[in-house]
Amino acid sequence: MLSSRDFDTIVRKLEMEIRDGDHRFALLRHDGRVVIRTKRSHGSKSQPAHLIRNQLKVDEAQLQGLVQCWLTKPAYIEILKSKQII
């Protein structure tokens, strides 16, 4: 499971746009286009990490890297390029 705190850490690190409604939606914009979206519930409830991972297009280790320090936004963008998301 991914805590709300960890989710917010990722959103901040990737400089995602936040839209609060029933959920907290987060959008990643690259070169003017919205390329990634993810979301979490409001409050402190944890989210299934593997489902957030699918939305972010990363594997388990890369998700940990986003939560921790070693996977930077530029490195993440490179991952998206390698997967032809961008």
Add this chain to the structure above:
Amino acid sequence: MSATAYAFPPRIETGAILDTGSSPEPQVGGGNTALPGLIGIQGSAERLDKINLGTLFDGRFRVQRPIPVTLDRSGEGVSAIWHEIDEFGHADSASVATVELARSLVELYCTLEREQMNLGRDLERIWAVLKQHIEPVRR
């Protein structure tokens, strides 16, 4: 063995409506977790693996093609997942997770509609899939 339920609003027309069998009343889960508008249910949602969602529980939107939802109980709680677009709802019960998914879909639809001229290729695909299944109700 998997079981299937069909949830649909009154206007949807489908030949895939499940025979309700011996269940005289709509049932999803137990107690107070029944989904509003969910009918044609066979068995308990807490035991189902898949449902076809036919409503978003939001009068602004109509489901024109049933949404295939997988109920995943492999971790903590239950996740209702539409795999094709990687969208989900997560809660303590299948019925609440399904409503969470429906709310997420409404938010996603509104977001992608607003950004439809500025979507990356994966979100363009997701937007196209969403539009095949969901349409706004024009008043």
